Structure formats: C-alpha cells, structure tokens
Amino acid sequence: MLGYTITQWLFGILSFLAIMFALMVVFTRNPVNSVLYLVLTFFCIAGHYLLLNAQFLAIVHIVVYAGAIMVLFLFIIMLMNLDADTEPQKHIGTRFIAGIVGGVLLFVMVGALRGAEQIQLVQTGSSQIGLVKNLGKVLFSEFLFPFEIASILLLAALVGAIMIGKRDTNINSKETTNS
Amino acid sequence: MTAFLIYKALMCIGVFILCLAAAAYSTLWERKFAAFLQDRKGPSRAGWGGLLQPIADGVKMFMKEEIIPNVSNRSLFILGPCIFMITAVITSSVIPWAKPVMIGSHVYDLQITDINIGVIYLLGVASIGVYGIMIGGWASNNKFALLGAVRASSQMISYEIPMGIALIALIISSGGSLSLKEIVEGQDAGFANFVWQPLGFLIFFICALAETNRAPFDLPECETELVGGYHTEYSSMKLGLYLFAEYINMFISSAVLATLYFGGYNFPFAHELYEKLGLADGSVWISLIGFGVLIAKIFGFVCLFMWIRWTLPRFRYDQLMNLGWKTLLPLSLFNLALTVVVEFFRGNIHF
Numbered sequence: 325m326l327g328y329t330i331t332q333w334l335f336g337i338l339s340f341l342a343i344m345f346a347l348m349v350v351f352t353r354n355p356v357n358s359v360l361y362l363v364l365t366f367f368c369i370a371g372h373y374l375l376l377n378a379q380f381l382a383i384v385h386i387v388v389y390a391g392a393i394m395v396l397f398l399f400i401i402m403l404m405n406l407d408a409d410t411e412p413q414k415h416i417g418t419r420f421i422a423g424i425v426g427g428v429l430l431f432v433m434v435g436a437l438r439g440a441e442q443i444q445l446v447q448t449g450s451s452q453i454g455l456v457k458n459l460g461k462v463l464f465s466e467f468l469f470p471f472e473i474a475s476i477l478l479l480a481a482l483v484g485a486i487m488i489g490k491r492d493t494n495i496n497s498k499e500t501t502n503s
Numbered sequence: 504m505t506a507f508l509i510y511k512a513l514m515c516i517g518v519f520i521l522c523l524a525a526a527a528y529s530t531l532w533e534r535k536f537a538a539f540l541q542d543r544k545g546p547s548r549a550g551w552g553g554l555l556q557p558i559a560d561g562v563k564m565f566m567k568e569e570i571i572p573n574v575s576n577r578s579l580f581i582l583g584p585c586i587f588m589i590t591a592v593i594t595s596s597v598i599p600w601a602k603p604v605m606i607g608s609h610v611y612d613l614q615i616t617d618i619n620i621g622v623i624y625l626l627g628v629a630s631i632g633v634y635g636i637m638i639g640g641w642a643s644n645n646k647f648a649l650l651g652a653v654r655a656s657s658q659m660i661s662y663e664i665p666m667g668i669a670l671i672a673l674i675i676s677s678g679g680s681l682s683l684k685e686i687v688e689g690q691d692a693g694f695a696n697f698v699w700q701p702l703g704f705l706i707f708f709i710c711a712l713a714e715t716n717r718a719p720f721d722l723p724e725c726e727t728e729l730v731g732g733y734h735t736e737y738s739s740m741k742l743g744l745y746l747f748a749e750y751i752n753m754f755i756s757s758a759v760l761a762t763l764y765f766g767g768y769n770f771p772f773a774h775e776l777y778e779k780l781g782l783a784d785g786s787v788w789i790s791l792i793g794f795g796v797l798i799a800k801i802f803g804f805v806c807l808f809m810w811i812r813w814t815l816p817r818f819r820y821d822q823l824m825n826l827g828w829k830t831l832l833p834l835s836l837f838n839l840a841l842t843v844v845v846e847f848f849r850g851n852i853h854f
Contacts, residue, residue, distance in 0.1 A: 356641065357580070363634070383623045391630025391663075395637070402641045402649065422755055455619060456681055 335375055337412045342368035359394060366390045380456045506609075514615050518595050526750035527557040529805060533750075536809045564743035572736050572797070576642040577614070583639025584737065584744035590632040591748040594755045597621040601768050601794040604787055609683045613790060614684060621683040622670055626663065627760060629714055633659045636723065639735035639745070651732030655723035658823060659714055662807060665831035666710035669703040672835070672842040673763060676700055678851070687767035692774075695766040696794075702838045704764045706831055715752040718812040722820055757804035758797070765800055768793030 328336075345368060348361040366389045373382035396468075463471050529555060531546065538545030546553040571580055596615040603613045607662075618624060619714030633656045640652020676699045678689050690696055697704050713720040726846060734745045761767060782789050818826070846852045 354576075356576075360579075361636070379618065379620045380623070383620045383627050387623065387627045387630055391627060391633070392660065395630075395633055395660060398634075398637055398641075399656060402637070403653070456529065457679075 331375060334371070338371045338375070355471050356398065359398050359401055362397075363390050363394050366388070366394070377455075380459055510611060511615070514613070515596075518600070519592065519599075520614055522592055522595050522751050522754060524752045525801075526747055529563070530560065530747075531556050532805070533809050533812075535820045537813050540810070540813045551669040551796060561743070564740050567739040569739040569741070570736075572644060574644045576644070579638050579642035580736075581741070583635055583642055584741045584748075585635075586638065587632065587635025588744045588748045588751075590628050590635060591751040591755065592691075594625060595758070597624055597683050598755070598758050599687050599767060600761055600797060601761065601790040602792045605784070606787075612684070615793070617682055617684045619680075619682045622674065622681045622686075622763075626667055626670070629659070629666075630663055632714075634719065635748075636733050639737070643733075643736035645736050646732070647729045648733050648735045651723045651725075651729050651735070654725075654729075654820065655716065655733055658716075658720065658722065658827075661824065661827040662710045662720075662831070665706050665827065665835040666714070668832070668835040668839055669700075669706040669710070672703045672764075672839045673700050673707075675839075675842050676846055676851070683762055687762055687769065690766040691769050695764065695769075697764040700764065700838075701840070702834065704760075706835050706838065707764070709759060709826075709831060711756040712808065712811065713823075715756050715808075716749060717753060717808055719815040719818050720823060721817060722823060725817060753805060753808055754801065757801040757808065758769045759802050761797060762801035767800075768797045770796045786831070 338462045342365055345365040349358050349365065352358050352361060366385065370382040370385045370390075373385060375378075534556070535545040535553070535637055537543075546556040549555040549559045571577060597618060599612070599614040599617070601613040604613060636655040636659075637652045640648040640655070643649075672697060674686075677686050677696050680686060680689070686696070716723055721730075722732075724734065726732075729735070737745060759806075772791075777789055780788070843852065
C-alpha cells in the first residue's frame with residue numbers, strides 16, 4: 325500500500341492518534357474529558373509497545389496506567405466536581421510568561437532533536453526480549469539487584485501511603501473520651 | 504491470506520453471536536431458575552414454555568422512550584454503556600472454545616487469538632470495564648448514579664488484587680504459561696488445575712462474582728440505598744446494554760473459570776472415548792464434543808452464579824471491603840506461598 329508496510333501504516337496512525345489525544349488532554353476545558361483523552365493516549369502508546377513486540381509491557385501498561393492509576397484520577401476529579409465554569413481565570417501576565425516559557429522549551433527541544441535523523445539505530449539483543457519468558461529471565465538474573473531495589477522502593481511507597489491514609493488513633497480516642 | 508482473514512472473521516462473528524445468544528437465554532434461565540427456587544413457574548407465556556421471552560424483552564427495550572437528562576454530559580452518557588458492552592464482549596477473544604479442527608491440510612484453532620499474555624489480557628480488560636460504569640454514572644449528573652459508580656469502581660479495583668494473585672498461583676502450578684490455549688492443553692492429560700488449586704479457585708470465583716457485580720456483591724446497583732445505582736438515569740436500550748452486558752460478563756467469567764480451573768474442553772477419559780469411537784486427531788466431531796463439554800461446564804457455573812444470587816443476601820459496604828482486603832488478600836498470598844512449596848516438592852520449580 326503506497327510503498328509502506330502494514331507495520332509502518334500502523335505506526336503512522338498510532339503516532340498521529342497518540343499526539344492528537346495528548347494535545348486534546350491539554351486543550352479540553354472539562355477535566356474529566358482530559359483524563360479520558362489521557363487514557364486514550366495510553367492505549368496508543370500500548371499499541372506502540374505491541375508494534376515493538378513487547379506484549380508484556382503493553383498489557384501491563386494498560387493494566388497499571390489505564391486500569392488503575394487513571395481510574396483513581398477519574399475518581400478524584402469526578403468527586404471534586406470540577407467544571408469549565410469553576411476553572412480559575414489566569415491573570416494576563418501569567419499567561420504571557422507561560423507562553424514565553426513554553427516557547428523557549430519548544431526551542432530547546434527542537435534544538436536538541438536537530439540532526440537526530442543522522443543517528444544510526446543499532447538493535448541490541450534479540451527482538452524477542454519483550455516476551456514474558458525472556459523478560460523474566462533477564463530481570464531475575466542479569467538485573468536482579470535493580471529489580472529488588474525497585475521492589476523495596478514500591479514497598480516503601482506502599483507503607484507510606486498506608487501511614488498517611490491511616491486514621492490517627494490518638495485523636496480518635498480523645499474524641500471518644502470527650503463525648 | 505484471504506482464507507485466513509475469512510476464517511478469523513467467521514470466528515469473531517461466531518463467538519459474538521454465541522455470547523449474545525448465551526446472554527439472552529441466561530436472562531430467561533435466571534428467571535426460570537429463580538422461579539424454581541421460589542416454587543413458582545416463571546415466564547411461561549411468550550413462546551413454548553417462555554422460550555421467546557428474551558426476544559419479547561429485547562423488543563420492549565428497543566420500543567421504550569429514550570430519555571437523556573438535560574443536565575447530563577450527553578456524549579459521555581452515550582459512551583458509558585458502549586464501553587461496558589465492548590469490554591464485556593472482547594474478553595471472549597482469548598478463550599479456546601474447542602480442539603483445533605483439521606480441514607484438508609490446514610489446522611484451524613477454534614479460538615479468536617492465542618496471545619502469549621492471555622491471562623494478563625483478561626485482567627486488563629476487566630480493569631478497563633470499570634470505565635463503562637464510572638463514565639455512565641458520572642455523566643448522568645445524579646448523586647445516586649455517582650455513588651453507584653464510585654462503589655462499582657472501588658469494588659472492582661479491590662477485588663482485582665486477590666484475583667491477580669490467585670492467577671499467579673494458578674500459572675505457577677500449571678506450568679508457567681500465560682497463554683490460555685497452553686493452560687487448557689496442560690490439563691488434557693492428568694488432573695484439572697482445580698485439584699492443585701482448590702483455594703485459588705475459591706478466591707478466583709468470589710472475585711469473579713464481585714467483578715461481574717452479581718449478588719451478593721451487587722452494591723453498585725443496590726436499589727434499597729441507591730435507587731438503581733449507576734444506571735438510575737438510563738432508559739430504553741442503553742439500560743438494556745448495561746443489563747445485557749452483565750449477563751455477557753457472567754457467561755464469559757464462567758467460561759474463564761471452566762477454562763482455567765476445570766480443563767476447558769477436556770474431560771476425564773476423553774482419549775479412551777475418542778479411541779472407542781474411532782475418531783482421529785483433528786476430527787470435527789472431537790471439536791464438537793469438546794465444545795459441548797465446555798458449554799456444559801459454563802452452564803454449570805452460570806447456574807452456580809444464579810443459585811448464589813437467589814440464596815444469599817447482599818453484603819453491607821464495609822463487609823464487602825473487609826472481605827476483599829482483610830480476608831481474600833491474605834488468603835490469596837497464603838495460597839501463593841503454599842503453591843510454591845507444593846510445586847517445589849512436585850518438582851516443577853527449580854532454584
């Protein structure tokens with residue numbers, strides 16, 4: 325088809341959709357719609373992972389980001405009842421500065437990526453590294469130490485979240501004695 | 504290439520029709536079964552013994568007036584039931600329905616797609632299903648609908664965790680493959696996974712009840728507290744989609760349970776039977792018998808779902824959360840540890 329393979333077509337379509345949805349996240353006024361567009365962006369990125377033959381990463385990306393984290397985002401935004409009407413209007417000076425900062429960032433990005441098309445891509449390792457079996461073997465042998473460090477980090481985050489969410493027993497007992 | 508595409512298209516359409524037909528007749532069977540448990544007759548007027556009742560219900564749903572609240576978010580209001588229905592149906596794509604058929608020299612798998620992440624795909628689709636309820640409940644702009652949606656999503660997120668851990672234990676004891684086809688084939692000779700994972704099966708079954716929002720976990724649509732839960736504002740076929748998708752979910756969950764824990768299309772002494780009948784591998788008849796066996800298992804699970812619904816009262820919300828986090832989660836972790844020890848002594852794990 326027009327000299328491109330199906331993979332290239334899929335890559336093009338997915339990239340277009342991913343960028344379009346990412347822009348919609350920023351441009352929509354309604355925060356709930358923003359979150360939903362972000363979910364769609366995550367789906368497009370998962371599609372990219374599939375094209376790279378990283379099926380495990382793709383599905384875990386969907387389970388963790390789209391299935392868990394974004395549901396919590398949606399949860400909070402829905403309960404806070406944010407609307408287009410309640411959105412605070414920014415001062416004109418703030419907007420002006422934000423425009424300049426954003427423009428400079430764009431300038432830096434374009435400058436950094438200039439000449440990137442001349443870099444020769446080198447594929448290291450096998451193309452089947454994304455499959456669960458190969459990934460597991462590498463994670464549990466070659467990269468065992470970083471893997472365990474990451475798990476300790478997650479555990480610490482988990483304990484921290486529970487500590488913050490836990491009801492303070494001292495305050496509670498005082499309340500009950502007072503009443 | 505063309506033959507392959509036609510075969511895949513036929514598979515998709517076939518499985519889709521199977522899901523819809525099964526869900527339609529589940530609604531009738533649910534009412535008949537409830538009637539049986541309560542010593543009544545159930546629907547018996549439409550068709551022979553009530554056989555046309557699902558069609559009558561469907562026509563009624565389509566003919567009813569459609570009301571979209573003025574204060575609702577119109578596009579999301581329509582999107583909600585669509586997402587819920589789509590996620591209910593696409594789960595069926597990884598279930599192996601029968602043994603591969605050999606026609607000519609080609610082998611045709613009776614499964615839409617055999618991805619090597621099948622089990623995680625199931626979890627992923629289950630976690631996406633929550634969006635249908637949340638979007639629908641929020642877009643209604645009704646406090647009862649919103650409360651129902653919040654309940655549904657917190658319930659589904661909570662019960663996904665023990666479900667996932669139960670699945671890890673299952674994968675360890677069934678040989679380490681995430682592909683549903685390989686899990687089923689592993690149960691061809693020897694015991695079904697249920698024998699090695701009785702506790703895991705129990706946990707998975709309870710979580711499946713919670714994930715499909717069936718009683719006693721139907722708090723999202725608890726009519727004594729929340730009018731109609733997340734679908735309070737829905738009417739006509741949009742309400743129909745929500746109700747119908749619940750039955751599809753039940754059918755697919757039963758299929759997953761049968762596939763993962765009860766051997767799918769396999770049954771005891773299958774090879775002896777096929778030898779007696781003189782059927783070669785790849786015969787259409789073997790596939791048909793296997794498919795029949797799978798449907799019988801699914802039917803058994805659907806009956807179990809219904810039996811529980813018409814027997815047990817609904818949980819209170821704190822009981823639901825306590826059961827999920829304080830009972831099922833430690834139990835599933837214990838099951839995982841136990842599985843590792845057992846499998847080590849069975850010689851399936853090497854350090």
